[in-house]
Amino acid sequence: MSSKRHSILPPVSSSGPKPPVHFSSSITIADSALLTGTHPIAIHSESVVHPRAKLDSLAGRITIGRRCIIHERSTLGAVGTSGKITEAAVTLGDYVTVEVGAAIEAGETVIGEGTVVGVGARVGAGAVVGKHCTLTPHSEIAAGEVVPDLTVVYSNGMRRTDKREVAELKNKGIARQIDVLRRMIPSNPAKFA
Template sequence: MSKRHSIVPPISQAGPKPPVQFSSSITIADSAVLTGSNPIVIHSESVVHPRARLESLGGRITIGRRCVVHERSTVGAVGTEGRVTENGVTLGDYVTVEVAASIEAGDTVIGDGTTVGVGAKVGRGAVVGKHCTLTPHTVVAAGEVIPDFTVIYSNGMRRMDKRGVVELKNKGQARQIEVLRRMIPSNPSKFQ
């Protein structure tokens, strides 16, 4: 076999297997990694990509309806403080967590319709409002509160999103989920 076609071993679970509560309509890749001791709840029609990490050591993870958690992203990362809270991370409905983004646990809330961009980081206890956009490599500080409809750029600049495209974005997210459900082999029973 040539070097270009080498076989990649599957990603294994590291740490305890968390209690889970899944809607019957979710799509979760076999190679997603779920660890921790607190519950992980995923609501209807949400998609968890291969190699996405959901870590519930810092508290409960709740993922709302029609969310998409992309590969190499981490939801529930335990920061340097390492404290456990009742609600580690809560994602509202229609949230997108893009590739390599990280959301720390600690009563952290991401509001409905928000996009956490590629490589962005949301610190412990931050509250990001509804329909916000965190552009690639944006950092939201621990404990920071971001108002609804805020766009944050990686250089720290901010503006309000006044386009009024919430319904269009939600329809686009629903269409993307339909496609992803056909593309990603799902195996929720592996995690239960």
């Protein structure tokens, strides 16, 4: 028997178009992140994009605010279940965290400052999620829905208002997490320019 060495292959790149990008000089973006589309993608200061995160600007512009964290296998700008592509943006405010496997559909969709989009959660096209909300794992926000500030959305559809007043504390935690991620994730913004 011959022993073969297995090498780790880089992720397969998309055959889609390469979007115009506008990056702050202080972002961290993994070499294996996937950016496709025709509309601009803007990422503001100190934000982090994990490996295998997908930013798809085919339907419209994607804007990521300051100190956001986009985890692996999450998708921004996904085309909704209707499959209809209209010019539509995705905008994330500052300090937004999009966790593993979450999807935010294109459609003038807005995620407010300090919001956490949990593991496997889905935000429909045109939804507006307020500031400092928490979308728990596998929760869903319907297309066009408006979620008020400080709302916690559970996967079973239940909701409550978060009255803990911990926004400043959460922002400090995100800043510390970003500091660690910047040292752990090899960044290559030049690849996408």
